[in-house]
Amino acid sequence: MFNRGVVFPVLMIVVSAIILAVIPQFSVPSYGQQDASVGAKFFPTVLAIAQILICIALLIQQRAKKIEAIESEKIFSKMSLFGLCFLITYAVLIHLLGYLVASLIAFTLYLAYLKTKKPSYYLFAYVFVVAIYYLFGHVFVISLPEGVFFRGFYD
Amino acid sequence: MIDYLLGGLGAAFSLSIFPVLVFGVLGGIILGALPGLTATMGVAILLPFTFGMAPIAAMVMLIGVYIGGIYGGSIAAILLKTPGTPASAASVLDGYALTLKGEAARALSISVVASFIGGLISTIVLIAIAPMLAKFALRFSAPEYFALALFGLTIIASVSSNNILKGLLAGTIGLLVSTVGLDPITSVPRFTFGIMDLYNGINVIPVLIGLFAISEALNQLENLNLKTKVAEKFNSKLMSLKDLKNILPTTIKSALLGTSIGAVPGAGADISAFVCYNEAKRASKNPEEFGNGSIKGLAAAESGNNGVTGGSLVPLLTLGVPGDAVSAVLLGALIVQGLTPGPLLFTQNPEIVYGIFSSMLVANIVMLLIGLFGIRFFCQITKVPKLLMIPIIIFLSIVGAYAINNSMFDVGIAIVFGVLGFILGKLKIPTSPILLAIILGPMAETNLRRSLLMYDGSWSFLYERPIALAFIAMAIFSLWSTIRRNKKG
Amino acid sequence: MNKIIKSVIFMAGVLASVSAFSADYPTKNIRLIVPFGAGGGTDSVARAIANSAKDILGTSISVMNRTGGSGAVGMSYGAQQRGDGYTLTVVTREIASLPQMGLMQNDVNDFKLIRMINLDPAVVLVNKDSPFNNINDLITEAKAHPGEVKFASTAAPNFYLMALEKNQGIKLNAIPYNGSSEAIPSVLGGHTAVTMVTPGEAISQLRSGQLKALGVMSKKRISYIPNVPTLIEQGVNVTTGTWRGIAAPKSTPDKIIKTLGKAFDQAMASDNFKHFMTKGAMTIHNMNAVEFTQFVKDDTKSLSTLIQ
Numbered sequence: 001m002f003n004r005g006v007v008f009p010v011l012m013i014v015v016s017a018i019i020l021a022v023i024p025q026f027s028v029p030s031y032g033q034q035d036a037s038v039g040a041k042f043f044p045t046v047l048a049i050a051q052i053l054i055c056i057a058l059l060i061q062q063r064a065k066k067i068e069a070i071e072s073e074k075i076f077s078k079m080s081l082f083g084l085c086f087l088i089t090y091a092v093l094i095h096l097l098g099y100l101v102a103s104l105i106a107f108t109l110y111l112a113y114l115k116t117k118k119p120s121y122y123l124f125a126y127v128f129v130v131a132i133y134y135l136f137g138h139v140f141v142i143s144l145p146e147g148v149f150f151r152g153f154y155d
Numbered sequence: 156m157i158d159y160l161l162g163g164l165g166a167a168f169s170l171s172i173f174p175v176l177v178f179g180v181l182g183g184i185i186l187g188a189l190p191g192l193t194a195t196m197g198v199a200i201l202l203p204f205t206f207g208m209a210p211i212a213a214m215v216m217l218i219g220v221y222i223g224g225i226y227g228g229s230i231a232a233i234l235l236k237t238p239g240t241p242a243s244a245a246s247v248l249d250g251y252a253l254t255l256k257g258e259a260a261r262a263l264s265i266s267v268v269a270s271f272i273g274g275l276i277s278t279i280v281l282i283a284i285a286p287m288l289a290k291f292a293l294r295f296s297a298p299e300y301f302a303l304a305l306f307g308l309t310i311i312a313s314v315s316s317n318n319i320l321k322g323l324l325a326g327t328i329g330l331l332v333s334t335v336g337l338d339p340i341t342s343v344p345r346f347t348f349g350i351m352d353l354y355n356g357i358n359v360i361p362v363l364i365g366l367f368a369i370s371e372a373l374n375q376l377e378n379l380n381l382k383t384k385v386a387e388k389f390n391s392k393l394m395s396l397k398d399l400k401n402i403l404p405t406t407i408k409s410a411l412l413g414t415s416i417g418a419v420p421g422a423g424a425d426i427s428a429f430v431c432y433n434e435a436k437r438a439s440k441n442p443e444e445f446g447n448g449s450i451k452g453l454a455a456a457e458s459g460n461n462g463v464t465g466g467s468l469v470p471l472l473t474l475g476v477p478g479d480a481v482s483a484v485l486l487g488a489l490i491v492q493g494l495t496p497g498p499l500l501f502t503q504n505p506e507i508v509y510g511i512f513s514s515m516l517v518a519n520i521v522m523l524l525i526g527l528f529g530i531r532f533f534c535q536i537t538k539v540p541k542l543l544m545i546p547i548i549i550f551l552s553i554v555g556a557y558a559i560n561n562s563m564f565d566v567g568i569a570i571v572f573g574v575l576g577f578i579l580g581k582l583k584i585p586t587s588p589i590l591l592a593i594i595l596g597p598m599a600e601t602n603l604r605r606s607l608l609m610y611d612g613s614w615s616f617l618y619e620r621p622i623a624l625a626f627i628a629m630a631i632f633s634l635w636s637t638i639r640r641n642k643k644g
Numbered sequence: 645m646n647k648i649i650k651s652v653i654f655m656a657g658v659l660a661s662v663s664a665f666s667a668d669y670p671t672k673n674i675r676l677i678v679p680f681g682a683g684g685g686t687d688s689v690a691r692a693i694a695n696s697a698k699d700i701l702g703t704s705i706s707v708m709n710r711t712g713g714s715g716a717v718g719m720s721y722g723a724q725q726r727g728d729g730y731t732l733t734v735v736t737r738e739i740a741s742l743p744q745m746g747l748m749q750n751d752v753n754d755f756k757l758i759r760m761i762n763l764d765p766a767v768v769l770v771n772k773d774s775p776f777n778n779i780n781d782l783i784t785e786a787k788a789h790p791g792e793v794k795f796a797s798t799a800a801p802n803f804y805l806m807a808l809e810k811n812q813g814i815k816l817n818a819i820p821y822n823g824s825s826e827a828i829p830s831v832l833g834g835h836t837a838v839t840m841v842t843p844g845e846a847i848s849q850l851r852s853g854q855l856k857a858l859g860v861m862s863k864k865r866i867s868y869i870p871n872v873p874t875l876i877e878q879g880v881n882v883t884t885g886t887w888r889g890i891a892a893p894k895s896t897p898d899k900i901i902k903t904l905g906k907a908f909d910q911a912m913a914s915d916n917f918k919h920f921m922t923k924g925a926m927t928i929h930n931m932n933a934v935e936f937t938q939f940v941k942d943d944t945k946s947l948s949t950l951i952q
């Protein structure tokens with residue numbers, strides 16, 4: 001098994017290395033724009049190097065302590081994976097169908113997946129969704145997503 | 156002056172003004188409690204409605220929203236670990252720990268009382284020495300801002316005391332995220348990969364929603380059991396007199412700190428809450444309590460963020476410059492009413508100035524009452540089954556991330572940071588340093604480079620300017636005391 | 645509570661008037677995209693004009709802030725919407741500058757411009773204790789010490805300053821700030837010597853005398869600060885400033901553009917809007933679609949000489 005105390009710092013070192021590779025590609029300031037002696041590339045470079053150093057220190061610390069090496073619990077359990085899928089599905093649904101329809105569908109899916117049979121839960125869910133819709137749209141006058149398919153549906 | 160103040164108080168309690176004030180405070184609390192909706196948004200939306208109002212009523216309503224909004228963010232932070240605004244992120248650290256212990260009611264009462272004291276003291280300071288504070292604020296130039304940001308960044312070490320290295324890693328992640336977008340000095344795109352949505356950088360609100368709310372929802376899902384409630388234990392006891400005595404010194408100190416931070420344009424409630432939390436922890440005899448439900452930590456953060464409310468009106472009223480986004484809208488509201496914020500306002504329209512002062516006093520009292528009476532209702536949230544609470548948090552998070560800029564892109568940002576926060580949680584890497592770094596990173600970088608431009612490339616500003624030097628000394632001291640504390644522990 | 649009741653009554657009124665209004669446009673809510681954040685100058689002008697225009701059009705107009713890339717995100721978003729007259733965009737001077745700098749994909753040709761709303765010149769401002777008393781004092785100093793006079797710049801690059809620098813062959817030390825709310829305190833605190841902002845952004849400091857105006861960068865003096873001479877009067881032939889207008893996506897039918905144009909004419913003439921602009925020391929400058937389009941073309945050209 002991988003030891004996450006090792007994998008993550010290594011991953012961050014790789015990310016920092018990629019960042020360091022991207023920095024030289026920043027375009028040069030144009031239009032006679034002056035820059036400080038410490039330019040646009042300075043901060044990201046310092047930070048990426050600092051991040052590498054911190055990760056190396058973490059790896060050394062990990063080695064010295066040798067603890068938590070055997071940890072069988074997975075980062076993503078079945079439920080949290082479901083949560084992640086739910087989030088993404090919900091976001092895509094909102095994009096396509098708009099807030100109201102997407103939320104009603106998503107809440108129903110969620111309750112069904114968890115095999116809830118209490119009608120009161122479903123009722124609560126729908127009331128909540130509609131209440132938020134009303135609160136944003138008509139009290140705060142903030143437009144919620146309309147969705148690609150339903151433009152004009154909510155007006 | 157007293158006459159004007161009494162007149163203002165009379166007006167604030169009059170039948171035509173008081174309901175507007177209550178409406179404003181209540182609206183602000185609701186807005187603040189919802190993630191993604193901020194006090195700034197609230198006052199901006201309400202601004203056109205004030206065009207037809209009398210000047211005092213208009214200002215009273217907007218100020219009510221402002222004060223209520225800063226407090227409202229903490230309710231969700233304490234009960235659900237989902238701070239409604241960046242300013243209440245520091246309240247999560249101890250507030251949520253108290254909720255888990257079943258002491259939600261106590262935490263909420265401490266929060267509202269500390270917010271009240273913070274707001275009250277800051278208003279009194281505003282009334283008493285606004286012009287002096289303004290002079291202090293004007294001495295802030297790029298070197299001072301840089302030093303202040305540097306000092307703020309040392310708090311990362313303090314909020315991650317279990318393992319400083321892990322906190323620092325979170326800090327560099329946040330700082331790197333904060334460099335995304337057009338470079339503030341030269342407008343050169345950095346890490347934007349041609350995506351226009353990234354040109355303005357990554358907005359802190361979706362990051363906040365992701366790191367706290369969404370990652371928490373994923374966490375909760377993991378150990379979901381069909382019957383669990385949000386908090387297993389619940390004790391309806393409010394704070395005791397002993398608690399009040401305990402938190403009072405910290406609260407007063409934080410209120411004064413918050414007022415000074417608020418008086419400096421560009422430094423707001425988010426920075427203040429963390430600085431005050433840090434200071435309370437540094438001064439505490441038992442710093443190990445912080446993060447495990449310390450009432451002092453909660454009180455410091457709460458008093459610190461509401462302490463900003465009075466402070467941020469200092470530059471607005473004395474100089475006519477807005478100290479933060481909310482006071483920019485207040486400035487607009489005053490100008491539309493035909494008033495000239497700045498030194499002239501005190502001589503030409505003292506009734507307006509004192510009307511604002513007294514309405515702030517009253518707004519704080521209204522906030523205290525709504526907060527105290529509301530505790531019973533707010534606490535009902537902890538009795539909602541988790542099964543229902545999780546999707547509610549997710550829905551509010553997504554809607555909030557969208558509403559801040561009407562953009563699905565920000566929803567994506569929130570989800571990405573939600574997953575990142577979840578993974579970091581598993582690795583026991585603290586997430587609040589990321590938030591702190593995103594708030595302070597641009598401030599540090601921009602002002603360092605601005606200073607170098609002003610000083611023709613010389614670094615002498617670091618020791619030539621007394622305020623900057625003081626902050627740098629404080630930064631070193633803060634680091635040193637954290638390290639010393641860690642060695643002991 | 646009163647507010648809600650009022651708005652309910654108002655909504656009912658709107659619905660009634662919509663059904664009475666038998667024409668085919670507008671029949672539903674109009675969205676007005678503001679490419680800058682809630683609470684800023686562009687946002688408040690947009691909310692004020694929307695507030696006045698909604699009664700004239702008989703439909704509500706909801707302001708939608710879509711920020712990013714100095715306005716590029718919101719304006720590009722607006723350009724890519726359906727041209728049905730229900731999504732309008734506030735366009736600002738950035739639509740002339742950003743595409744030339746490669747910072748925005750869409751440009752003014754992706755829009756049909758409806759009306760210019762306001763045009764504000766820049767004012768050159770210094771601290772009340774500054775040794776500079778007119779624009780020539782500043783220019784002389786800048787010539788004597790090139791790159792040393794500290795200028796609090798509200799944006800990077802700053803086209804107000806570049807116009808003056810190019811015309812006079814001078815160079816100032818431009819220190820970029822995040823808009824006028826940071827640049828003004830910097831001059832007030834004496835950390836920088838001079839800044840350029842619109843009159844509305846500095847009106848309270850001008851009225852209270854904390855800041856001194858060296859000159860206004862317009863052809864004629866402006867009513868809010870009648871004592872301040874123009875740069876032209878002082879022998880420096882530079883005019884610059886900023887403007888805002890309303891536009892619809894390119895594919896919007898001309899009939900709808902006309903309807904909207906008339907509605908915004910009325911909105912700009914309304915007492916509410918005039919009052920708002922006067923108090924804020926902003927200048928209403930109504931330009932019809934043809935003039936506005938020509939104006940933007942000319943401004944794009946003049947900016948390109950600065951950018952190249």
